[in-house]
Amino acid sequence: MKMQAAVLTEFNTPFQIETVELSPPQAGEVMIKMAASGVCHSDWHVVEGLSYFPLPIICGHEGAGIVESVGEGVTSVEPGDHVTLSFRANCDGCFYCQRGKPNLCEVYTPVLRSGLMKDGTSRIAWRDEPVHIMTGLGCFAEYVVIPEDAVVPVRRDVPLEVAALVGCAVSTGVGAAIYTADVRPGESVAVYGAGGVGLNIIMGAALCGADPIIAIDTNSSKMEIAREFGATHTLYSDESTIGQIQTLTQGRGADHVFESVGLQVLQEAGLEATRPGGTLTLVGLTPFGSGTNLPGAVITRTEKVVRGSFYGSVHPRRDFPMFLDMYSNGKLMLDELVTRRYRLNEINEAYANMLTGEVARGVIVF
Ligand SMILES: [Zn+2]
Numbered sequence: 342m343k344m345q346a347a348v349l350t351e352f353n354t355p356f357q358i359e360t361v362e363l364s365p366p367q368a369g370e371v372m373i374k375m376a377a378s379g380v381c382h383s384d385w386h387v388v389e390g391l392s393y394f395p396l397p398i399i400c401g402h403e404g405a406g407i408v409e410s411v412g413e414g415v416t417s418v419e420p421g422d423h424v425t426l427s428f429r430a431n432c433d434g435c436f437y438c439q440r441g442k443p444n445l446c447e448v449y450t451p452v453l454r455s456g457l458m459k460d461g462t463s464r465i466a467w468r469d470e471p472v473h474i475m476t477g478l479g480c481f482a483e484y485v486v487i488p489e490d491a492v493v494p495v496r497r498d499v500p501l502e503v504a505a506l507v508g509c510a511v512s513t514g515v516g517a518a519i520y521t522a523d524v525r526p527g528e529s530v531a532v533y534g535a536g537g538v539g540l541n542i543i544m545g546a547a548l549c550g551a552d553p554i555i556a557i558d559t560n561s562s563k564m565e566i567a568r569e570f571g572a573t574h575t576l577y578s579d580e581s582t583i584g585q586i587q588t589l590t591q592g593r594g595a596d597h598v599f600e601s602v603g604l605q606v607l608q609e610a611g612l613e614a615t616r617p618g619g620t621l622t623l624v625g626l627t628p629f630g631s632g633t634n635l636p637g638a639v640i641t642r643t644e645k646v647v648r649g650s651f652y653g654s655v656h657p658r659r660d661f662p663m664f665l666d667m668y669s670n671g672k673l674m675l676d677e678l679v680t681r682r683y684r685l686n687e688i689n690e691a692y693a694n695m696l697t698g699e700v701a702r703g704v705i706v707f
């Protein structure tokens with residue numbers, strides 16, 4: 342069948358809205374009619390050629406929609422089900438899946454990096470060439486055909502644009518606070534970056550009972566929304582930031598510091614803002630090939646912990662429904678996260694706005 346999709350054909354060029362050919366789902370695959378796809382910075386790394394994906398590619402890795410059809414052997418969903426897409430499909434059987442780390446699934450990691458399906462082929466063609474999909478999804482398109490292992494059924498009474506955000510920003514942010522860092526009541530938290538992911542870290546830290554929760558950003562328009570999401574203090578990011586964090590934490594630095602932007606300079610500042618024995622959690626994705634200059638001499642002598650958090654250490658099948666229950670019960674503010682909606686053909690405008698930092702989360706609605 343034919344559908345519209347935003348295709349990236351060359352790095353550092355705009356997305357092109359193209360008509361592409363989509364094949365039906367094969368065994369173990371699901372076709373989903375997309376309802377909403379979030380506008381996330383990780384897609385931009387692909388545009389800039391800083392990820393590993395081959396071209397042409399359809400980006401988009403934070404989506405929700407309604408199951409259209411299923412391939413042979415699919416048992417967990419049926420047509421009409423509302424679903425959130427996981428950008429880390431997981432097999433449930435490998436070394437990591439069996440050890441509670443489905444975000445590191447070793448069966449799917451190479452598949453997702455290839456931009457193709459498990460069998461090495463694509464379900465999408467453009468001008469008779471195979472089109473790749475980002476992280477096994479490619480949800481900047483009217484439909485996706487993806488592995489059942491990436492599809493999580495969710496309750497039908499929540500808006501699908503909210504269900505979409507659970508697929509990246511919410512899991513990455515809230516999960517980083519409650520699972521990866523395991524923030525405890527009364528612990529101090531500082532969060533670098535109050536964008537889509539940063540606001541969710543703040544919200545997760547608030548759920549954990551952290552105090553104070555210090556939000557740091559260079560965009561003063563983010564300060565008010567950071568407070569709505571649970572920040573007790575907001576700091577404009579400049580050379581005085583670390584001193585101010587220390588002042589707010591009895592001169593020690595924060596128990597937990599989170600870097601949500603993916604900037605080396607903030608990773609390094611974050612370590613300095615962490616108290617001795619405290620934990621710096623790196624959440625923002627830096628481009629492949631980029632380094633960081635965290636001082637080993639300091640880490641050793643202060644017992645500071647530096648750890649990565651990928652997809653908030655979540656279990657999609659367990660946590661996506663839980664996050665949406667929490668939203669329904671008023672524990673997670675997700676309506677407030679969606680600050681702007683776009684049509685698919687406005688996707689380049691959506692990314693221009695994301696880069697200026699003027700929106701918490703833009704969402705493409707279909
Ligand atoms: Zn994302």
Ligand SMILES: [Zn+2]
Nearest residue numbers: 432435438446
């Ligand atoms: Zn696995």
